[in-house]
Amino acid sequence: MLAALALAAVVGYAHPEQLVDTGWVAAHARDPQVRVVDVRRSGFDQGHIDGAVWLDPESIRDTSNAPSFMLAAPAFEQAMGRLGISNATRVILYDDRGGLLAARAWWILNAYGHSNVALVNGGWVKWTAETRPASTASNPVKVATFKARPDAKWLATLADVQSSIRKPGVRILDARTVAEMDGSDTRLSSRGGVIPSATAVYWEDLLDADAKTFKTADELRAIYEKAGVRPSDSVIAYCWVGHRSAVDLFALHLIGYEHLQNYLGSWEEWSKRSDLPTEPFQK
Numbered sequence: 001m002l003a004a005l006a007l008a009a010v011v012g013y014a015h016p017e018q019l020v021d022t023g024w025v026a027a028h029a030r031d032p033q034v035r036v037v038d039v040r041r042s043g044f045d046q047g048h049i050d051g052a053v054w055l056d057p058e059s060i061r062d063t064s065n066a067p068s069f070m071l072a073a074p075a076f077e078q079a080m081g082r083l084g085i086s087n088a089t090r091v092i093l094y095d096d097r098g099g100l101l102a103a104r105a106w107w108i109l110n111a112y113g114h115s116n117v118a119l120v121n122g123g124w125v126k127w128t129a130e131t132r133p134a135s136t137a138s139n140p141v142k143v144a145t146f147k148a149r150p151d152a153k154w155l156a157t158l159a160d161v162q163s164s165i166r167k168p169g170v171r172i173l174d175a176r177t178v179a180e181m182d183g184s185d186t187r188l189s190s191r192g193g194v195i196p197s198a199t200a201v202y203w204e205d206l207l208d209a210d211a212k213t214f215k216t217a218d219e220l221r222a223i224y225e226k227a228g229v230r231p232s233d234s235v236i237a238y239c240w241v242g243h244r245s246a247v248d249l250f251a252l253h254l255i256g257y258e259h260l261q262n263y264l265g266s267w268e269e270w271s272k273r274s275d276l277p278t279e280p281f282q283k
Contacts, residue, residue, distance in 0.1 A: 012216060013255060014217070018106075018119065019116050020120055024119055035053065036094070037094075039055045039101045039102050055105060057095070057233065059079065060076065060105060066269070067159065068155055068264065073148040076108070077148075080114075081144050086145055086230075087146060090116050090118075091114065091117040091118070093119050093120065094127070094144040096123060099214070101243060104118050105117075105251045111262075152225065154259060156236045169232070170198065171230075171233045172198040173236075174200045174239070176244065177203060178281065189267060189268070191267075200227070203245075203248055218253065220252075231257055231258075235260050237260070239268060240267050245262050249262055
């Protein structure tokens with residue numbers, strides 16, 4: 001808690017407890033009520049934070065479970081339990097992408113009623129830059145009991161997005177690249193454009209380019225104010241499958257925004273529906 005208060009004093013976050021420094025992780029990774037979770041796509045066996053367990057970042061989104069695309073509650077409970085996570089566990093997440101993968105895990109934990117969760121600021125990038133030790137050990141985990149308590153306020157479905165287009169007090173955020181929005185990047189979808197009335201706030205703009213740590217509260221507020229996103233707004237964020245949009249939501253939560261939803265279907269779902277409207281990207 002003292003570390004969180006010190007962080008708040010330096011950077012002015014409304015929720016500093018949602019970020020922990022690498023030094024805190026080094027000191028507390030093996031605390032009984034702490035579970036450090038590695039959500040990188042690969043590399044765990046080659047080296048990870050000592051005491052960490054691995055969670056496949058793609059395993060917590062179910063492409064067949066429309067309209068929410070959430071992993072069903074019983075399956076999520078089992079996944080958390082196998083990692084030794086109970087409802088009393090302080091969950092600490094890290095990846096090697098500046099929060100790209102960890103933020104969606106943070107979001108889904110909150111969506112299932114578990115708010116005692118934080119990201120390692122800078123993640124594996126900062127950990128290795130500081131030449132902190134990497135472990136290759138795979139330690140046995142005592143299975144825990146986790147009870148999901150779904151909290152619908154965190155989730156937006158396609159229908160929710162449709163009803164929010166140009167709705168006063170609601171901002172739809174697109175966290176994708178300009179190339180994806182203008183259609184010149186066809187790696188994921190050949191359909192360019194954005195959801196009507198969407199505002200672009202690219203997720204990597206929220207981070208220090210080298211350290212991959214989150215910018216200060218003043219810097220983050222300036223980004224969203226420039227985009228016309230006010231603290232009183234309800235925000236629905238999307239990208240391709242809800243990773244990058246979760247980084248936007250995490251940053252907004254850090255600075256005190258309260259009405260935050262992730263459209264987990266995102267552009268993957270929207271772009272496949274020719275009956276759904278799009279607009280050209282406007283810089």
